[in-house]
Amino acid sequence: MTMVQEQSQAQTNGAASVNGEKGAEYVVRAKDVTKVFKMGTEEVHALRGISLDIRRGEYISIMGPSGSGKSTFFNMIGGLDKPNNGSVFINDTDMAQLDAQELAFLRCHTIGYIFQTFNLIPVMTALENVTLPTIFAGMPAEEGTHRAIELLETVGLGHRLHNKPSQLSGGQQQRVAIARSLANRPSIILADEPTGNLDEKTGRAIIELLRELNKKENVTIISATHDHKMLDVSDRIVWIRDGLVDKIQNREDIEIQVGGIEEGH
Amino acid sequence: MSVEARRGGVRKQVALPWNKSIEFAYKSVKTRFGRSMVTAGGVFLGIAFLASVLISKAIAGSNIEPGESARLNWLVGLSLAVCVVGITNAMLMSVTERFREIGTMKCLGALDGFVVRIFMLEAVAMGFMASVMGWTVGTLLMVLTKFLVGVPKNAPLGTVWYGSLDWLDLFGVWPVGSFWFCVILGAGLTALATFIPARQAANIPPAAALRTDV
């Protein structure tokens, strides 16, 4: 990379880089990430050196069988766990440099999370759940509530503001969770098996909603899944096997192959 | 290069103001009211016992035998200690149950201190409510018992129960002191019992939010 390019990128990004080797168009950069879990004397090599750069606004699916390391990788780029080796940069910030409070700030402002089990706070209404991250971000209450209502309307739940999670269907709960993940206008949304607990039809609707929001809010979506319905909407698919990147497919390549994959499924 | 620039705009997460934490704790206790009352059941019973002892001592006045008084103090102390252990146990279970919920809160930006704070505030609120009820029930039951028995045949030194305390005293100075003593002690003991579980809750990693097995 030339000096001129580097300077212009540093300007657009508004922040200097750590090691000079960077790109503002990349929102996530993972380099040789490894993770070993020790279970007594046994070692589980969950990640064996994963490198992946993710562009701003991309919709990425991380595919792979159960136990291949998707959730572990999700934890690394979500600032939820630290790798044994390698590094992860979010918006050119080296996660390893951050202390506990800075990581909490990052989780609150920069990353939105969506979980397989929805994870709404059971004692709170849909509206309170979506407002919660804005409270942690220190947004004034009125503004936070306004933002939450707007988001719940966006996900089609404007009529369910005051329902508790137990009064909502799985699909509706996941919609609330999606609204919540967007509350603080994050640059990345991380979704771990977002359709794992949903039936075929509801799952498809959730995937379409995510894709829509990806375009509308220009938010990067990274979703770990083994749901092949995700193939249709992803810009890129990263296949993971045994803690390594098996192959990366672009959208163009996928379209040709989708038929084959679905037959085989 | 400044630290600020190197961190690409990432700042330190700020703690929530107290009123927000109180609002959270209140909502949580209110929604899980039945559950909270079961958890605080020990405090309720312990404080009811304490209140009944206090009022019966007040009634007996100086007529109570010192040995009897010491024995009662010992029993009350023991019952309160048992209630602290009971609450710690119930709170530890509650932390385990809320494992994923707490992990999720941390994913949304909650700091460790916030988690400790909501648990402690919940404990104080629960302890307060249970103590108010315990004091009321304990005091009234003892007064009623003494009243129904009329002349307390088994009261120490054979005193007549209203001999050393008339109705004016009963609703005057004495129970007010006993009330605050019981309530502050009850809330304080609940907070004490919750301290270790609250620390444990704060140590739950945000990654706990991803677990599908709890």
Ligand SMILES: Nc1ncnc2c1ncn2[C@@H]1O[C@H](COP(=O)(O)OP(=O)(O)O)[C@@H](O)[C@H]1O
């Ligand atoms: N906290 C942990 N402790 C021990 N082993 C773990 C832990 N988390 C994941 N693993 C192991 O790491 C491997 C990858 O797991 P995971 O990332 O959850 O896979 P996936 O999400 O693709 O199903 C598995 O073998 C799993 O058993």
Ligand SMILES: [Mg+2]
């Ligand atoms: Mg997984």
